[in-house]
Amino acid sequence: MRHAILKKRAEMVDVIIDHYKRARGLRNFPKRIVADVVGLMFPHSNFEGRGFFKEVHSVRSRARKLVLKLSHAKSTRRDWRVYQRLPAGIRNRYFAKIYWHTKYCSLQKYGKKVSVPKLEVEKLRMCVRKYGLRDIRADNVRKVEGRFKIVDANPS
Numbered sequence: 001m002r003h004a005i006l007k008k009r010a011e012m013v014d015v016i017i018d019h020y021k022r023a024r025g026l027r028n029f030p031k032r033i034v035a036d037v038v039g040l041m042f043p044h045s046n047f048e049g050r051g052f053f054k055e056v057h058s059v060r061s062r063a064r065k066l067v068l069k070l071s072h073a074k075s076t077r078r079d080w081r082v083y084q085r086l087p088a089g090i091r092n093r094y095f096a097k098i099y100w101h102t103k104y105c106s107l108q109k110y111g112k113k114v115s116v117p118k119l120e121v122e123k124l125r126m127c128v129r130k131y132g133l134r135d136i137r138a139d140n141v142r143k144v145e146g147r148f149k150i151v152d153a154n155p156s
């Protein structure tokens, strides 16, 4: 498996979050502590952004920059399924590669924040719509290894 050391640490993030939830008797995902737990397990991480569901931190694996995306278990599973909806042969052409996920974390290729031309968003939207991927907008597109790619989508 790629980035196995990062996965071990992500699994520890899961354990800490579950422990905290149990100790506090929480039902919901404890968003407030996520940044601290990631900072603890990934000392060189940086906050990259957040959307409605996820909190995103960049992490390093040797020379490569990656992102660790955290959200509640159902959303993490759903993101993995959405990515898997694209056929294996074209998946990584349109979607920033997701290496693996744990209960609360997924690891994805880092994408640069650049302004995304409307036409590029439209092209990506057209390419993935037949696979049932929705919500392709500039916010969910970044530049990965020189190409515009989707970093987040919804299932239809």
Ligand SMILES: Nc1ncnc2c1ncn2[C@@H]1O[C@H](COP(=O)(O)OP(=O)(O)O)[C@@H](O)[C@H]1O
Binding pocket: 048, 049, 050, 051, 052, 053, 054, 055, 056, 067, 069, 096, 108, 109, 110, 111, 112, 139, 140, 142, 151, 152
């Ligand atoms: N692969 C990535 N590389 C760099 N930043 C990212 C990446 N994916 C997401 N982000 C940043 O994190 C934000 C939220 O991530 P996103 O996957 O869209 O989560 P949500 O489901 O909450 O919308 C994005 O708007 C973007 O700023």
Ligand SMILES: [Mg+2]
Binding pocket: 051, 052, 139, 140, 152
């Ligand atoms: Mg998003």
